[in-house]
Amino acid sequence: MATIELRKVYKTFGNIDVVKGLDLVIPDGQFTVLVGPSGCGKTTTLRMIAGLETVNSGEIIIGGKVVTKLEPKDRDIAMVFQNYALYSHLTVADNIGFPLKAIKFNKSEIKTRVLGVAQSLGIQELLDRRPKELSGGQQQRVAIGRAIIRSPKVFLFDEPLSNLDAKLRLEMRTEIIRLQRRLGTTVVYVTHDQEEAMTLSDVMVVMKDGVIMQMGKPEEIYRKPKDVFVAGFVGSPRMNLMSGKAKSGLFTTESGCQFKIDSSINGEIIWGIRPEDVKILNTKPDAPQAKVEIIEQLGPRAIVTLQVNEQQITAVVDNDHLQKIDNRSDIVIDSSVEDHHYFDAKNGLRLIDN
């Protein structure tokens, strides 16, 4: 277990600044997820922590020890790659036992530990097989087994679930959480999937263009995104964001659509509301008229795409409620002012902490 600290870490590839002066403290024993769109520098950050990428400037500290210039093998870390990176010429048992063999553990100890790890992951039947004889999920388990066998200070995961099908991804997600809770090891996990980040993380770090946009508990980031990028990136379906003018408690979009908002907000803003905070009603005085365009069924809930004047708004509503709406071409939408998000139109920053 260890805290990881990154101090003013810069990384460039040629002329491109990939990571720009990153200051980050990854708390001890927590599950920290780095999330962001492609090219945001999250994988490079993880690789710098692992020692697989050099740092142009700045410091990396793991468990109080400066490791910036140390080889990966001297950092006491374990890593799981997206493509599992199993050694195809070795059996499953040899793959799992590889890190122990590398540090010259004796054979019987390796055997005992491999068996223990394999049992904990439910792959004891596969120990004599080669990686190519395993399914994607089994390969993933072997890769995890190889990571945990040495009890390192830190686990690093680089999009480990991307190559799995949807069902297996959910299963493995739960298993990884359970494993982390059991071992209590510091985890740094990289993903581009914000939903995965929300479900896995104790601490979520949203990155864009090599800088941290927001860091905190996932629910906090979801409820109070610091800026318009985070607001749009976190949450599925994504937040409805509209540019327009606020005046005297009324927000007017560029297409002329009007919504009641907090009366303290004035000027050019970006107004946001999460789809699940949009209410669809049969009637309500002064509420904007809307038309249902598309309904995407999710089982108990449905994603409804609405047209309000020429403005498109997404809502997530309970299916039961959707049944009660009798005329789908003649409805109104409503929302509570507390659920609104306001951002500065110029710099995209959140305006009030409601």
Next chain:
Amino acid sequence: MSTNHLFRARLTWTNLGNGLLVLMGLSVVLPFFWLILGSFKTGAQLNDPTLLLFNPTLENWNEIFRSGVLESTWRSAMVAFITVIFSIIIGSMGAYAISRYRSGGNVARFSILAAQVLPPAVLVFPFLEISYQLRLNDTVFAVLVPHLSFVLPVVTWFLIGFFDAVPREVEEQALVDGLSRIQALRKVVIPQVSPGIGAAAIFGFVLSWNDLFYALILAPGNSATLPVKIASFNTFRGVELGAMCAAILVAVVPVLFMSFFIQKRLVRGISGGAIKY
């Protein structure tokens, strides 16, 4: 055209194709068959290529053992073996560097075989001059270095594709798992390309084993390799066809066996080296 016609047309084409394949097969197999028969024929019988039934003689085989074909075979094997050892050690490191670190960029990757387009005659005289100066002419060492000049680039080029096929992450995983770069190369990367290394070794061996040109000029006498020895059956009295047939068989059979074992990897090595960059 009706389905029946189409079916017949297809059948005709298939038959034609098969016929062509049989012809091509025969064109390869018949010379071998002729060689085997020739090695058991007397001089007089050899004058009749159509003669299939005759009293076999071992005279030609005795003759090649008397004339030192065995020694030449041993010399050829030794030259090829040493050439391959050097080529594999240096070539695998070169191929790894070109594949992983893009050493020399795409230029190195593609121009590594550039020397192959030169006629060997361009190189043979400098080699001859150097071997004279070093008093190594007519020794196996005089043949070894020229052989390296064409086996090493081919082996390197051949291996690049195999190194390309090993995911970078596997090597990085080994670094994280506690190995140094050299250990990762030795314990993780090399074992994964070992089929390619095996194929490259056999391929290089065959290239060296078959060389006549360099060996004939640089070591024509006491240190003659097998191809030179075979050529020596073309004497001032005429071609000793029977002994030549037997000696050619000695040269060809090991190559045939080796080619059989590496044929799949040979294709993979050649296409891998050619397609990936």
